[in-house]
Amino acid sequence: NHYTVLRNYKRVFECSFLATVVDEHLVVSDYCRELAKDDGCFSNTDDFLLSYISRFRFPFPAFDNYDVAQMQIYPFCAIIKYLIALNNTDRQACISLDEIFHIIIANNCTGFEDLEFYYRLMPKTYTILEAERRQLREMVIFISQLSILKVYNGRLWLDITNPSALVELVDKFLSPVGSVPKVSRSEEFLSITRIVGSIVLPTIEVFSSDVADIEFIEGKRKRVEHFRVDRSPLLRRYYIEHNHTPICGMCKMDVSIKYPWTDYMLDIHHLLPLSSSIAITTKGTSLSDIVGLCPTCHRSIHIYYIKWLKRNGQDDFLSHTEAMDVYLSAIKEIV
Numbered sequence: 001n002h003y004t005v006l007r008n009y010k011r012v013f014e015c016s017f018l019a020t021v022v023d024e025h026l027v028v029s030d031y032c033r034e035l036a037k038d039d040g041c042f043s044n045t046d047d048f049l050l051s052y053i054s055r056f057r058f059p060f061p062a063f064d065n066y067d068v069a070q071m072q073i074y075p076f077c078a079i080i081k082y083l084i085a086l087n088n089t090d091r092q093a094c095i096s097l098d099e100i101f102h103i104i105i106a107n108n109c110t111g112f113e114d115l116e117f118y119y120r121l122m123p124k125t126y127t128i129l130e131a132e133r134r135q136l137r138e139m140v141i142f143i144s145q146l147s148i149l150k151v152y153n154g155r156l157w158l159d160i161t162n163p164s165a166l167v168e169l170v171d172k173f174l175s176p177v178g179s180v181p182k183v184s185r186s187e188e189f190l191s192i193t194r195i196v197g198s199i200v201l202p203t204i205e206v207f208s209s210d211v212a213d214i215e216f217i218e219g220k221r222k223r224v225e226h227f228r229v230d231r232s233p234l235l236r237r238y239y240i241e242h243n244h245t246p247i248c249g250m251c252k253m254d255v256s257i258k259y260p261w262t263d264y265m266l267d268i269h270h271l272l273p274l275s276s277s278i279a280i281t282t283k284g285t286s287l288s289d290i291v292g293l294c295p296t297c298h299r300s301i302h303i304y305y306i307k308w309l310k311r312n313g314q315d316d317f318l319s320h321t322e323a324m325d326v327y328l329s330a331i332k333e334i335v
Contacts, residue, residue: 014062017052020189027186029193041199049146050173051199053077055192057111057176061185068183074176076143077111078104078118081174083158084166085118093158097136100156101126111176141280150234150285159234172200236268239290249291250301250331266292269301271327272320289320304330 013019017031034040035048042048053076059066079095082104087093095103106124109117144151148169150159160166182188246255246266255265271289280286293301308326309315317323 011062014189015056015060017055017193020061020186022186027190029190030195031193034195034199041195041201045145046147047199047201049143050169050201053080053143054173054175055177057192059181061188061192066185066188068181068188071108072110072112072176072178072181074111075104075139077174077176078109078113079143079156080149080158080169081111081113081115082109082118082121083156084170085115085121087158087160087166088115089119094152094155096155097133097140098128099123100136100140101128101132111174112178115170144285145280147232150232150238151280152234152238152285157234159232232268235285235290238285239268239287239292240264242287243292246292248294248297250293250297251334253294255294265294267295267298269293269298272323301327301330304333 010021013026017029018035019026019028019032021027031042031048031051034042042051054074056074056076058073058075059068059070079100083093083095086095102123102125103121106126107121109121140156141151143149144156148158148160148165150157160169177192179191182191246264247253248255248266249269255262259265269291271291281288305326309317317326
């Protein structure tokens, strides 16, 4: 209880690119200012994290061993490049904590390397300290908030449905900033989090040619996050493993009885506000805000959302509670 708020949360604020402490005063970053704006450049979690991964590096000013003489390492760039290399060579695009130590860290990967380097990586011996394992686990859980990543069965998975997104990922977001680190911790933090000009944002992908889908997105970045979750094949597989009977969460129909020739004809649907990422726990990707819906109900709930949001003059739901209330009100109106 004798620790100050600044002491308790300074590292959290800095690792989140939100704020640092200068002369015992909290100083917010450009990232924090953008997040606080109603019309800021970060419309969803992906916008923020895709900008984050090319800036976060070791040495990092929030940590005790900050030393500008150390080699610059961009851990998230390195890990994601390796996952893409696995995907491009028809291997399972996933990696465990131990494999990150033995493949990424033991090979001194910095994130600056091209994909060809990651194609050739082989495991090496590495003595893992428990403190390192704990820190890495926290980092993996944090970055798995990206819609293209999932933590599943103790492994970090690359989960991309649109092949062109892989090319965009490498070309736009996996090139480390590589600026010269500053001796002053606070100056280094404010430099890393400084926004000059415009932030590079991911393309709004075309998920389908369905008129209802396109109308639902309406070119709004906040709604793209919802489709990235709903269209995740890995998340769907995870849901099926935990829900063996395909019962629609809205109409309660057992799809396997209605259509006995089908295997599992349910879509997954994200219940949180449209711009929210999938729920994350200390164990990884959570299904707490995911429901299975038959295709008809899934399409109908999106139409219901469109009408409700337009009627209320909103682009998105304002809270988890509001999103859930609207979903439940749609169920009550089913005839």
